[in-house]
Amino acid sequence: MNEFVAVIIFIIIFIIFNNLNTKIRKLEKEISDLNYKINNIPPAQTEVIHKKTSAEETFLPQQEQSQQIHHESRKYREENEKNSTPGQKDRLTPVFDFLKQNALTIIGIFTLVLGIGYFVKYAIDKNWIGEAARAGIGFCTGAGIIITAHFLRKNYQAFSSIITGGGVAVLYFTATIAFREYHLFTQNTAFIITVLITAASIILSYYYKSEVLIIFSLIGGFAAPLMISTGQSNYLFLFIYITLLNTGMLAASFLQHWKSVGWTAYIFTTGYLLSWTHKSPELLNITFYLISYAIFYIFALNDYFKRNILSTSDILILALANFSSILGLLYIFDTLKYEPPIIFPLIFTAVNSVLLFREYKRKDSGVAYSVFAGLVTSLITIAVAIQFKTHLITSIWAIETTLLLFIWKKTGQKIFKIFFYILFPLVMIAQLVTWTDYFETKDLNIIFNPPFITSSFTIVSIIINLYLLRNFSKEPNGKESNFFEDLITVISYGVIYITFLLEITYHxxxxxxxxxxxxxxxxxxxxxxxxxxxxxxxxxxxxxxxxxxxxxxxxxxxxxxxxxxxxxxxxxxxxxxxxxxxxxxxxxxxxxxxxxxxxxxxxxxxxxxxxxxxxxxxxxxxxxxxxxxxILMTSNDLPHSYKASEHFNILYLPIIWTILASIFIYTGLKKNIQEYNKIGFALVGLMVLKLYGYDVWQMDNISRISAFIVLGIILLLSSFTFQRLKNMIRNMVDKKDKKEESTD
CATH class of the missing domain: 1.20.58 (Methane Monooxygenase Hydroxylase; Chain G, domain 1)
Structure with missing residues (x-):
């Protein structure tokens, strides 16, 4: 579980850095534009212009100087707009920039926390302080770091946010150690303390308007149940707490428009829900799945209702929220044997259909219309797949790959294609698991059996994927389809082949x-x-x-x-x-x-x-x-077949080869294909070698005489035919030459 949390934290930190630096770059651009408006000179050109000597300025008329400055300003703006095109940016550049600018701060706060920890450990080893004092030192240290960061806030905003996050981390770990190791207070008290830490950090985040800090706060808030867990699961209490946390997240994202906050909450919430569903599937899960679905759906549609746009981030969370919720809910119904399982895909279809109808009434066939149409189609397909009792994960993942490619086609955002590349191998693994039913299950119906029906949905998905990939075999920049697309195409045809082969072989x-x-x-x-x-x-x-x-x-x-x-x-x-x-x-x-x-x-x-x-x-x-x-015509049992086979190879096979050789040579001469001539003569040579080297020594006298006579007749007839054909061709060429001469 600790490794799982570590991976989640790493992903969230990556998203934070990327999002934060994007905003910083936008601010830098706005400051640069402001500077230009004030001075009427692009910042990049200011130094160059100021370096002109007074003599040079004397020789330039005022009008020419003005035109030069205007030209340089326009060139600067065009370059700035070109460089700010989202499709041309390296997605990792903001992360590296952030790390370069704040590396010392991050290393510093990490080193400070470690130093304090080692000091406390040394003091404990020397018995200088008791358990309560140790916890007190930890809480005081965390609070001290936060207070210090508060006073640095005015002049060092980014530095202060990281320092505050470090202080919050110290408070969380102190509360965890005080509960787990020292048993200074009960689980309820520990939980209240972690909730208070989370609430305080969220308030500070909103007060400071710090997206970094609220991410730290959310990570701590979601990790708090793990920190104080005793192994006894109280899922009702846990998900009431998570729902409250998500509600706070939703409010913060609406007020400050922080997308990374919603993604952090979604990743943790989905992880908790799927873990709970796997360990203890029950009807109570369904309630929290639907609540979480509603929260994240509202989060994703915030910009859609405010400004009528759907960003890449919004589309991704819409797709993921639909499919992760469907996966968990159908797993619960399947495990508990409830009916009908298609109720949830149909409910989600109805929700998305309302939005699709809204776009249809507005007569807008843009990105939003395509996204909702893709979601509705995918959910209906899932409902049909579940009704046929296909394998859950295989069908859902296969349909989701098609949805991702479809959205990429409509939006042009390559992030959806990247997710397709990630999900496609998982579909293939799930399909392999589905095929194992052919080896483990007996008496499956022809065609109408779970493995084949599941594979059929995968095949339909694959065919649509191949169509989409084929239509995008050339990128907008003119590049041909890449190695991954070729590999996916080959694997797709392989999956179709194996699906039908296994079905036929099984029966x-x-x-x-x-x-x-x-x-x-x-x-x-x-x-x-x-x-x-x-x-x-x-x-x-x-x-x-x-x-x-x-x-x-x-x-x-x-x-x-x-x-x-x-x-x-x-x-x-x-x-x-x-x-x-x-x-x-x-x-x-x-x-x-x-x-x-x-x-x-x-x-x-x-x-x-x-x-x-x-x-x-x-x-x-x-x-x-x-x-x-x-053999089948002359033999009644296996022993007789050996003699019949030997007789055929000696007597009839040379005749068959001779006839085939004649056909090849005739075809080669008629169609002027030299390779057929070579093949025919090579076959004649092989036949003659076989006849004189082996066959004649295995025959009796009558068979030997018959074989030579028949073979000789065939060869003579073939030779006569070839000579006649050659004469016909020669006569045709001569007539053509004479006709050309008479014309001249």
Whole structure:
């Protein structure tokens, strides 16, 4: 728990520094502009102008000097406006500036607190002071630091705020140690003391108008229950206290417009609520979830109702408040088995629909309209997902990724895309956990089962994400899509593939392993075929298309040669029905379509190696298909299949290769594709080597004579056909040349 608090504190401090320095930079700009208005000279140019010698001023007419100053002023303003563009700022620069300007102060107060602590420890070790005196010293030291900071406030505002925060920290830790270690007062007394410290620091923050100080106060206020905890949970009392603290936060943020105050309260409140929900889900949780939701929703909509704008911070807290509340509330209903769980998504949908209708009536389709439309759509989708009893976290996170990308599309604020990059891996992890149900659960329905329905919502979310990423593949500055977007695209297609593969594999898992493997390969072939079929719609790049085609032909060859042979064996041993073999033949539909329709219109045929890959897949597939069909037709059991296989390889395989080689050479000559010619002659050479090197020595005399006669006839016919084709081509070329000569 201590590590969790430390992480939260670090995040909050980061937000504080960023927010504070942004305001400081704005103030500096306002002072600079004021200086310009007073002196009519830009501050950056003042020194330059004053350095002009009197002689130079003499040679410049007054009008030219005035024009030069006006030109320099306008140039300064343009540069200042350019440098102040939010999209071009480095987000870490304000933090580094703050640290550079206040590093000594932070180190100093930290060192002072440590020094006091070591002194008190030394005094305790020497038995100079008792337990009550130790606590008294701590309280007096903290109060003394705060009083000192008060007197420094007028001339050293930032320095004083940090010093005051250090004093508040001393008071908190003193109260904690006095209760936990020395047992000087009861838990109720300790809690009252920490509440008083929090109240006093909040009053000081408002009095000093210090955002830094109120952040320290809120951190202390939210950490107080942890400091004085005895391990016995009193959640009712705890969340009444947190609700009061959040109400004070809401008032402070309205009065001073401090966004970081609301974020601090949201992070701590959400952490407490989720922890309580996980440890002890009960109906009482629901009340505080709804109260917290209302508080932070009002906080996020402050500027919207006042000035009709939604900042990046407001949109983020709107999205997070909706989804974190939905997550906790649905978890409670799911754990306690209450119905209907979709009531909360529908309630939140109604709340956002009111605001969406308000924007619709105003006929404003700007950022606010898009945000509320995205929230309403997402919440309705969550309600549908929950009604189908999908996995809670996976569905909500998947839908939230789409919402973040959608808001980024409408606002152009890259912070939403960064959050998408953070959340997307979590969705993938949750999806992996969802898939484990296939291995742990038995008798799942086909399609209508929790793992697949959950995966379906993830797939829908992924498809929308791919659409959004594709439309933003080029950034406004012209840069192409980055590595992360390419990686997300690949992972997304992988998730779709694995989802359907697991569903299919689960329902055929009772069959022999050869059938499972063959089914998986057949699905893989069709999945790649669909990607190639819709390659333009999916905006798949040419290099990715080529990779998919290589993979497609590789799977065709593997499925026919390696995967189907065990299927044939299973059919012969009566563990599989013959009809399963005909299912395997369905791979020829996409194979033929890709060869004749997709390859000619793609960049795949421009590569020489592509012809070899395609032809190799065809040779292996045709040879193996005839081999498997011959075995199934001539064999009744497994022992007979071995002899049939040997007979086929010796007698029929050379004939098949010769016919294929002839087809390749004929196609190469007709279409003037040299690679097909090379492939055909290479296959003839391989066939001849196989025939004379192995086959003839395994045949009897009759088979040997038959093989040579058939092979010789085929080769002679092929040669005759090639010679005839060559003559036809030569005659066509001669006629064309004569026609050109007569024209000349």
């Amino acid at each position: 055929v898992s009772e069959m022999p392993w050869s059938a499972v493997t063959s089914t998986g390969l057949l699905f893989s072939i069709y999945y790649i075929f669909v990607l190639l079929l819709f390659r333009k719609l999916l905006n798949i790049r040419n290099d990715i298309q080529n990779i998919l085609m290589y993979l497609f032909f590789f799977l065709i060859a593997i499925n026919t040669s390696v995967s189907t042979l065990p299927v044939v064996t299973a059919i012969l041993t009566k563990t599989l029905h013959l009809s399963f073999y005909f299912l395997h033949l369905l791979q020829w539909i996409p194979f033929i379509y890709v060869w004749y329709r997709i390859i000619p219109s793609s960049a795949f045929h421009k590569q020489q190696v592509s012809y070899w890959m395609l032809s190799l897949a065809l040779i292996i597939s045709v040879s193996c298909e005839f081999h498997h069909a011959y």
